[in-house]
Amino acid sequence: MAENRPYTIYINLNSLPQGSGAMAEQESSTLGGLFGENATEADAMNAAKHIVSFATMAATADRIVSTAISEVSMRTGANEYEQRLETGYSAEKSIIGAGAALAIGAATGTLPIVALSMVMSSVNKALNISQKATQLNMAQSLEDISINMQNIRAGTSGRRSNNQ
Numbered sequence: 001m002a003e004n005r006p007y008t009i010y011i012n013l014n015s016l017p018q019g020s021g022a023m024a025e026q027e028s029s030t031l032g033g034l035f036g037e038n039a040t041e042a043d044a045m046n047a048a049k050h051i052v053s054f055a056t057m058a059a060t061a062d063r064i065v066s067t068a069i070s071e072v073s074m075r076t077g078a079n080e081y082e083q084r085l086e087t088g089y090s091a092e093k094s095i096i097g098a099g100a101a102l103a104i105g106a107a108t109g110t111l112p113i114v115a116l117s118m119v120m121s122s123v124n125k126a127l128n129i130s131q132k133a134t135q136l137n138m139a140q141s142l143e144d145i146s147i148n149m150q151n152i153r154a155g156t157s158g159r160r161s162n163n164q
Contacts, residue, residue, distance in 0.1 A: 054100065065089060094125065 069089055072082040098118055105114030 058096075058100075062093065094121075 066089070069082060069085045072085060073079045098121075101114050101118065102111070105111040
């Protein structure tokens with residue numbers, strides 16, 4: 001077990017080969033994509049600022065639009081209209097997000113990765129829509145069964161026409 005004793009470490013810089021320093025060399029990194037091989041740190045910082053400002057503006061705009069859509073049914077009583085607006089806005093938000101991801105992927109040189117993730121996202125979205133449609137169809141079937149059972153219990157099943 002280690003004891004609390006003082007230790008002294010000596011580094012002899014005279015033993016290093018001529019022309020080398022004690023510090024590791026720094027290599028410049030380059031960005032691919034639109035920046036090319038001649039990108040500087042200022043270019044990278046400028047791009048990062050634009051990406052961050054876009055994300056901030058997008059989040060603020062999303063909050064404003066989502067709040068306005070969520071108040072439609074309270075203001076007008078039109079629940080179905082609110083659901084249509086939410087669905088349309090969700091689709092538009094996905095398209096805008098995909099466009100932004102493609103732009104960032106093209107700027108940073110990761111376009112193939114972004115394209116693959118977009119394909120996977122599309123498959124996920126299609127699966128989500130399919131599952132939601134199945135849920136709605138099942139809910140409609142169960143509601144129909146429930147209405148028929150209520151009619152049987154009330155004794156009105158088969159005695160009235162569809163118009164009564």
